[in-house]
Amino acid sequence: MCSMMLAAALGSAFALGSAAAHPLPPASDLPGAPAPQRHIAIVIDDFGNGGKGTEEMLNLPVKFTAAVMPFLPSTHKDAEMAHAMGHDIIVHLPMEPIRGKASWLGPGAILTSLPDDEIRRRVEAAIADVPYAIGMNNHMGSRATSDERVMRIVLQVCKEKGLFFLDSRTSWKTVVPKVARELGVPLLQNDVFLDDIYTRRHVSRQIAVLRQELKKRDSCVVIGHVGAPGLITSGELKNAIPALQSEASFVRLSELLPAASRAQGSKQR
Numbered sequence: 607m608c609s610m611m612l613a614a615a616l617g618s619a620f621a622l623g624s625a626a627a628h629p630l631p632p633a634s635d636l637p638g639a640p641a642p643q644r645h646i647a648i649v650i651d652d653f654g655n656g657g658k659g660t661e662e663m664l665n666l667p668v669k670f671t672a673a674v675m676p677f678l679p680s681t682h683k684d685a686e687m688a689h690a691m692g693h694d695i696i697v698h699l700p701m702e703p704i705r706g707k708a709s710w711l712g713p714g715a716i717l718t719s720l721p722d723d724e725i726r727r728r729v730e731a732a733i734a735d736v737p738y739a740i741g742m743n744n745h746m747g748s749r750a751t752s753d754e755r756v757m758r759i760v761l762q763v764c765k766e767k768g769l770f771f772l773d774s775r776t777s778w779k780t781v782v783p784k785v786a787r788e789l790g791v792p793l794l795q796n797d798v799f800l801d802d803i804y805t806r807r808h809v810s811r812q813i814a815v816l817r818q819e820l821k822k823r824d825s826c827v828v829i830g831h832v833g834a835p836g837l838i839t840s841g842e843l844k845n846a847i848p849a850l851q852s853e854a855s856f857v858r859l860s861e862l863l864p865a866a867s868r869a870q871g872s873k874q875r
């Protein structure tokens with residue numbers, strides 16, 4: 607289930623509130639209110655390559671989800687460290703984009719030109735290479751995630767291994783929701799990219815977008831990166847986290863999944 611669908615399922619009480627003439631204030635505004643019911647899941651992409659901001663991200667004062675690329679120099683080290691610090695680990699699977707350099711993809715990429723059996727082999731190898739992975743998301747992938755043949759194989763392997771999928775939504779033509787629903791793979795989706803432009807100003811604006819999104823839904827998934835914007839994004843997140851904590855709790859992706867899928871995920875490595 608994507609976070610939007612999850613929000614829709616969980617949000618009927620809020621929908622009633624917002625339709626009323628005098629909507630109730632958010633729970634966090636009430637004196638003596640219990641812990642905020644809204645959830646922010648930070649996902650940090652591109653671990654595995656010693657990218658800038660790796661340590662700063664791992665040391666953020668909240669739990670998040672580390673998306674680790676397979677077959678890179680620090681794939682194993684980053685996954686081990688992030689797991690030891692209590693973060694969730696997912697495979698950050700390199701997938702073919704419509705635009706972009708082949709060198710940005712990294713080893714073992716899923717290309718739409720590959721035959722079925724080679725796609726399956728690459729997805730299985732990627733999962734085996736990232737210790738403690740309980741889910742998967744796409745690195746780039748605007749072409750691959752809109753290809754139904756390719757995504758059916760990727761998501762079928764996720765299903766067999768008990769992994770959920772986070773659709774980074776790099777393409778508005780993504781077929782991931784349709785195929786994941788057909789196969790019964792637990793699905794989440796990205797709501798806000800924090801650092802598609804590498805400036806403090808942009809990242810802080812995207813954090814403001816996140817705050818707006820939180821007024822509309824119970825949970826929000828945001829994606830940031832280590833690497834080129836890593837120091838900027840980790841710095842802005844560190845500054846923003848204390849204020850955000852008064853509005854929402856920070857969770858790992860596995861905490862946004864329905865209980866049945868969580869139980870399945872916990873059986874994984």
Ligand SMILES: [Zn+2]
Nearest residue numbers: 651652745746
């Ligand atoms: Zn990536």
